[in-house]
Structures are given as C-alpha cells and as structure tokens.
Amino acid sequence: xxKLPLPRNxxxxxxxxxxxxxxxxxxxxxxxxxxxxxxxxxxGIVFFIILPSIFVFGLLLIPIGGWxxxxxxxxxxxxxxxxxxxxxxxxxxxxFVIFGLxxxxxxxxxxxxxxxxxxMDSTTFCGSVCHEVMQPEFESFKAGAHARVGCVQCHxxxxxxxxxxxxxxxxxxxxxxxxxxxxxxxxxxxxxLRPARETCEQCHWPEKFHGDKVRVFREYGDDAKNTVNETxxxxxxGGGTSATREVTGIHWHTSASTKIEYISTDDxxxxxxxxxxxxxxxxxxxxxxxxxxxxxxxKGEHRSMDCVDCHNRPGHPFAATAEKAVDAxxxxxxxxxxxxxxxxxxxxxxxxxxxxxxxxxxxxxxxLREFYRTQQPQVYMxxxxxxxxxVVAAQAIYSRNVFPSMNVTFGTYPNNIGHMDxxxxxxxxxxxxxxxxxxxxxxxxxxxxxxx
Ligand code: HEC
Ligand code: HEC
Ligand code: HEC
Ligand code: HEC
Ligand code: HEC
Numbered sequence: 001x002x003k004l005p006l007p008r009n010x011x012x013x014x015x016x017x018x019x020x021x022x023x024x025x026x027x028x029x030x031x032x033x034x035x036x037x038x039x040x041x042x043x044g045i046v047f048f049i050i051l052p053s054i055f056v057f058g059l060l061l062i063p064i065g066g067w068x069x070x071x072x073x074x075x076x077x078x079x080x081x082x083x084x085x086x087x088x089x090x091x092x093x094x095x096f097v098i099f100g101l102x103x104x105x106x107x108x109x110x111x112x113x114x115x116x117x118x119x120m121d122s123t124t125f126c127g128s129v130c131h132e133v134m135q136p137e138f139e140s141f142k143a144g145a146h147a148r149v150g151c152v153q154c155h156x157x158x159x160x161x162x163x164x165x166x167x168x169x170x171x172x173x174x175x176x177x178x179x180x181x182x183x184x185x186x187x188x189x190x191x192x193l194r195p196a197r198e199t200c201e202q203c204h205w206p207e208k209f210h211g212d213k214v215r216v217f218r219e220y221g222d223d224a225k226n227t228v229n230e231t232x233x234x235x236x237x238g239g240g241t242s243a244t245r246e247v248t249g250i251h252w253h254t255s256a257s258t259k260i261e262y263i264s265t266d267d268x269x270x271x272x273x274x275x276x277x278x279x280x281x282x283x284x285x286x287x288x289x290x291x292x293x294x295x296x297x298x299k300g301e302h303r304s305m306d307c308v309d310c311h312n313r314p315g316h317p318f319a320a321t322a323e324k325a326v327d328a329x330x331x332x333x334x335x336x337x338x339x340x341x342x343x344x345x346x347x348x349x350x351x352x353x354x355x356x357x358x359x360x361x362x363x364x365x366x367x368l369r370e371f372y373r374t375q376q377p378q379v380y381m382x383x384x385x386x387x388x389x390x391v392v393a394a395q396a397i398y399s400r401n402v403f404p405s406m407n408v409t410f411g412t413y414p415n416n417i418g419h420m421d422x423x424x425x426x427x428x429x430x431x432x433x434x435x436x437x438x439x440x441x442x443x444x445x446x447x448x449x450x451x452x
Pocket of ligand 1: 149315
C-alpha cells in the first residue's frame with residue numbers, strides 16, 4: 001500500500017488542508033451549478049473567486065512550508081538541496097503522488113479560472129453583485145428590448161484585447177465601489193465604450209436596413225376619459241450600401257461610405273458646435289455654428305459618429321418624463337384605461353418625492369387607493385381589481401425609472417433619439433450648423449419622417 005506522504009511541518013500541513021477543502025467544496029459547487037442550483041449572485045463570488053483563491057493559497061503554502069522547515073533543520077549547516085533517489089521506494093512514491101496531484105490541481109485551477117471568468121461575464125455578476133450601484137442600469141436593461149443580450153456583448157464584445165481592457169477597468173470599478181468613490185449617478189456617456197460598430201453589428205446590419213418604419217406615438221389626457229391623442233410618423237429608417245444603391249435616410253450616417261466626425265464641448269455630448277462630413281467621393285465639408293472659437297473646439301471631445309451617438313440608451317431605456325412612462329403603460333395595457341383620471345393620478349403618484357424605493361412603493365399604493373376610495377367611490381366599489389392592477393403598474397414605473405440613492409430619476413440620462421425631450425437629432429440638425437459653401441444640417445421635418 002502507498003503511504004500518503006503527508007508533509008511533516010505545520011505550514012505545509014495547513015496548505016494541504018486548505019487545498020483539499022477548497023478543491024472539494026469547489027467541485028461540489030461546480031456540480032451543483034451545472035445542475036442549475038446556483039441562484040444567489042453572492043454565492044458566485046464565494047465559489048468562483050474565494051474558494052479557488054483558498055485552493056491556490058493552500059497550494060503555495062505546501063512548498064513554502066517545506067522550504068521553511070528545511071531551513072530550520074539545516075540551520076548552521078551549509079544549505080543543501082534534498083537528494084532525490086528513484087531507487088528509494090519512498091522517493092518514488094512521493095514523486096508519483098506529487099505528479100498525480102499536480103495534474104489534478106492544474107485541471108481544477110483551469111476549471112476554476114474558466115468558471116470564474118464565465119461568471120464575471122454573466123449578466124448576474126454585472127447587474128446584481130454591486131446591487132445598489134448597478135440597479136438603475138440593471139432594472140432598465142431588464143425592461144428593454146435587449147433583456148436577453150448579455151451585458152458583455154455590448155460592453156466588451158468579441159476578441160482578447162477588449163477582454164483584457166475590460167478586466168483592468170473592471171478592477172478599478174471594484175475599488176470605486178469598495179471605497180464609494182463612484183459617481184451617483186454613474187456618469188454617461190461611457191467614454192471608453194468599445195466602438196459600437198464592433199459590438200452592435202454582431203447582430204444588426206444597417207447596410208440591410210431600408211425603407212420606412214411606421215411608428216404611432218400615443219399621448220393621453222388628464223381628463224376623466226384619459227383621451228388619447230395619436231401621432232403617426234413614417235420614419236425614414238434608410239440604410240444600404242453605396243455599391244448596390246444610393247444610401248439615404250437615417251442610417252446613412254453610419255453606412256460604409258459615410259464618415260461623420262464631431263466635436264462636443266460639454267461632458268454629456270449634448271453641445272456639438274462642429275461637424276465634419278467625408279462623403280463617399282472623399283469630399284470633406286465642415287459645418288460650424290456661428291461664434292464658436294478655435295479654443296472652445298480644442299478643449300472639446302473629438303469623435304467619429306457611430307450607433308451610440310443616436311442609440312445611446314439601447315440597453316438602458318429610462319423614460320424621459322413621468323408622462324411618457326405612464327403613456328407607455330396605458331398604451332401597452334398595463335395601466336387600465338377604463339379608470340377615470342388614471343393618467344393624471346398615476347403621473348402625480350410616480351412624480352412624488354420619496355426617500356427610497358421601498359417608501360415609494362407603499363406611498364404610491366396608498367395615494368392611488370385613497371384617490372379612488374374618496375373621490376371615485378363608485379369606481380372603487382365596482383372596479384377594485386383594476387385599481388389594484390394600476391397600483392402594481394404605477395409601482396413598476398417608479399421602480400424602473402427612479403433610484404433615489406443613485407440620484408437617478410426621469411430625464412437624468414438624456415436620450416439622443418428624437419428631439420422632443422432632449423436635443424437629440426437637433427444637436428446637429430438645427431439649421432445653424434453652416435458650411436463654407438452655404439449648406440446647413442437641415443431641420444426640415446420631412447428629412448427624417450413624414451407626419452401623418
Ligand atoms: C444593447 C447593448 C447593451 C447591453 C446589453 C447593456 N448595455 Fe450598458 N450601455 C450600453 C450603451 C450604448 C451605454 C451608453 C453609452 C454612452 O452613452 O456612452 C451603456 C451604459 C451603461 C452604463 C453607464 C451609465 C449609463 O446608464 O449610461 C452602465 C453602468 C452600464 N451600461 C451597465 C450595464 C450592465 C450592468 C448591463 C447588463 C445587465 C448592460 N449595461 C447591458 C449598451 C448596453
Ligand atoms: C447579441 C445581439 C445584439 C446586440 C449585440 C445588439 N442588439 Fe439590438 N437588438 C437585438 C435583438 C434580438 C433585437 C430585437 C428585440 C425585440 O424586438 O424584442 C434588438 C433590437 C434593437 C433595436 C430596436 C428595438 C428598440 O426599441 O430598442 C435597436 C434600436 C437596437 N437593437 C440597437 C442596438 C444597438 C445600438 C446596439 C449596440 C450598442 C445593439 N442593438 C446590440 C440584438 C442585439
Ligand atoms: C443618426 C442617428 C442614428 C444612427 C447613427 C444609427 N441609428 Fe439606428 N435608428 C435611428 C432612428 C431615428 C431609428 C428609428 C427609431 C424609431 O423607431 O423611432 C433607428 C432604428 C434602428 C433600429 C430598428 C430598426 C427597425 O426597423 O425597427 C435598429 C436595429 C437600429 N436602428 C440599429 C442601429 C445600429 C446597429 C446602428 C449603428 C451601425 C445605428 N442604428 C445607427 C437613428 C440612428
Ligand atoms: C453629429 C451631427 C448629427 C447628428 C447628431 C444627427 N445628424 Fe443627421 N445628418 C448630419 C449631417 C452632417 C448630414 C448631412 C447634411 C447635408 O446634407 O449637408 C445629416 C443628414 C441626415 C439625413 C439625410 C440623409 C440623406 O442624405 O438621405 C437624415 C435623414 C438625418 N440626418 C437624420 C438624423 C436623425 C433622425 C438624427 C437623430 C436621431 C440625426 N440625423 C442626428 C449630422 C447629424
Ligand atoms: C433630424 C431628424 C428629424 C427632424 C429634422 C425632425 N424630426 Fe421629429 N422626430 C425625429 C425622430 C428620430 C423621432 C422619433 C423619436 C422616438 O423614437 O422617440 C421624432 C419624433 C417626432 C414626434 C413624436 C415625438 C413624441 O415624443 O411624441 C413629433 C411630433 C415630431 N418628431 C415632429 C417633428 C416636427 C414638427 C419637425 C419639423 C420641425 C421634426 N419633427 C423634425 C427626427 C426628426
């Protein structure tokens with residue numbers, strides 16, 4: 001029988017124990033995770049980061065302990081290396097066991113590193129580990145069109161170099177959370193975001209966009225009937241490649257043959273006094289706002305326009321105003337249109353100032369119920385389930401858009417699509433960006449949409 005060669009010094013012995021404990025717990029958890037038993041994001045930190053660290057720490061202790069031990073017994077004598085003799089059966093066994101364990105250890109460490117990385121790239125990790133900090137982005141993300149796209153698909157994208165960059169900046173962010181030095185709200189734009197052409201275009205292909213898209217905007221009134229007012233816009237989506245057909249419409253800006261650069265002079269990219277267009281023939285035209293100085297421009301941020309200069313909220317669509325959020329819930333049916341004054345009352349309830357989300361949830365429920373109980377007792381009697389449905393919808397509107405502890409509320413993050421609530425397209429399309437040859441970036445309504 002092979003006698004297990006346990007180290008004969010306490011440090012190495014602790015190392016063996018830690019390594020074994022780390023490995024066994026890690027393997028148990030890995031199997032549990034594989035069978036779908038992993039739910040709490042904090043468990044992920046424990047198992048994929050802390051246990052592997054204990055494992056590796058234990059491994060390191062074993063040779064360190066051995067070395068200290070040998071130094072101690074050899075004190076006073078010249079330092080000699082241990083003599084390994086494979087004719088000695090004990091040496092053979094030790095070598096055999098060390099080799100076997102090393103193979104197993106390398107496998108465990110690789111598995112741990114792989115699952116650790118996979119875990120750190122998961123939506124759960126990005127969205128819910130630093131819960132409070134990421135809550136606004138995570139809640140809006142879950143309500144948006146990209147709820148099933150991973151954070152890393154937009155924020156990191158494919159390839160090794162952005163992976164490394166993201167891990168470096170991620171380490172900085174962990175410290176910012178630990179020492180509470182991050183902004184509230186988290187600042188936008190993300191200045192080091194990967195160029196959108198390398199991420200969005202993994203799934204979207206603007207060269208293939210074409211034609212118009214009809215959109216109906218619904219706005220509801222503050223009257224008892226919540227009267228709807230509809231605007232139908234035929235958006236000139238456009239797109240295409242110059243090789244096959246003339247590129248026109250909205251996606252002309254990011255077609256392969258167009259290059260637009262701009263300089264913004266504020267930190268939110270909302271003030272854009274200088275725009276340069278390089279067209280498909282290589283002609284260059286600069287559009288400049290009157291009165292802007294070279295010194296202003298030199299201080300600004302110079303950027304090439306890409307998807308996120310218009311679509312800056314694809315992953316995190318917050319409502320621009322409480323009214324817009326309520327109108328969307330009425331249009332989708334989440335808020336029952338049949339309740340008199342539901343538009344007015346919901347807007348008032350979600351616009352209230354509350355110290356935190358928990359208080360808000362209770363206060364919104366009380367406000368709505370009280371209104372119908374005291375002002376519309378008939379409705380309250382007959383349509384109680386609708387009132388309760390409205391309470392749930394109003395609470396959801398609040399908790400998706402307002403985060404008091406992060407100083408995020410309606411309109412905190414500007415949305416660059418459109419021009420009603422934020423400057424958006426009109427940052428450039430305002431008829432006052434002029435070129436030397438007398439062209440302007442047009443505000444003509446029909447450039448972008450036909451209003452029906
Ligand atoms: C569809 C692509 C997409 C997905 C998926 C996505 N994001 Fe974003 N995210 C963006 C874009 C685009 C911006 C804003 C870029 C800009 O304006 O510079 C952004 C901004 C942010 C910001 C900065 C603050 C802000 O709101 O502008 C944070 C934090 C963030 N995302 C976290 C996350 C987390 C966490 C997830 C996953 C739960 C995620 N993102 C998923 C595209 C995405
Ligand atoms: C992993 C694939 C993937 C990536 C990456 C991705 N998208 Fe999407 N996107 C989708 C899918 C799928 C839909 C359709 C969702 C639906 O309609 O339910 C969509 C929908 C959209 C829409 C229309 C829906 C809406 O109202 O928001 C826009 C605009 C959009 N994406 C822009 C972007 C931009 C900008 C980026 C890069 C920052 C991006 N997407 C990255 C898969 C992706
Ligand atoms: C000049 C601003 C602008 C740029 C740049 C831009 N888009 Fe758009 N995009 C729009 C507008 C405006 C719409 C229509 C929005 C609406 O539905 O009201 C749109 C619509 C879309 C849609 C939905 C299309 C549909 O038929 O429903 C997708 C997907 C999309 N864009 C992806 C992209 C991607 C990917 C890029 C970068 C390669 C990009 N866009 C660049 C302004 C822009
Ligand atoms: C950074 C500046 C900038 C922003 C922001 C911008 N545009 Fe433009 N856009 C331009 C320039 C420059 C032109 C070309 C002007 C010319 O014809 O001389 C243009 C042209 C257009 C055209 C005509 C394209 C064609 O030839 O068929 C459309 C449509 C358009 N823009 C839509 C939009 C929409 C919609 C938005 C907002 C979502 C937007 N733009 C935001 C700079 C901008
Ligand atoms: C440079 C492009 C551009 C020009 C010029 C433009 N629009 Fe728009 N407009 C948009 C886009 C993009 C949206 C869609 C916003 C969205 O998806 O929420 C929009 C939305 C709208 C809406 C519905 C908005 C809402 O939130 O209810 C109205 C109304 C509107 N435009 C009117 C006009 C009028 C009137 C003009 C002319 C003075 C005009 N627009 C010029 C790009 C443009």
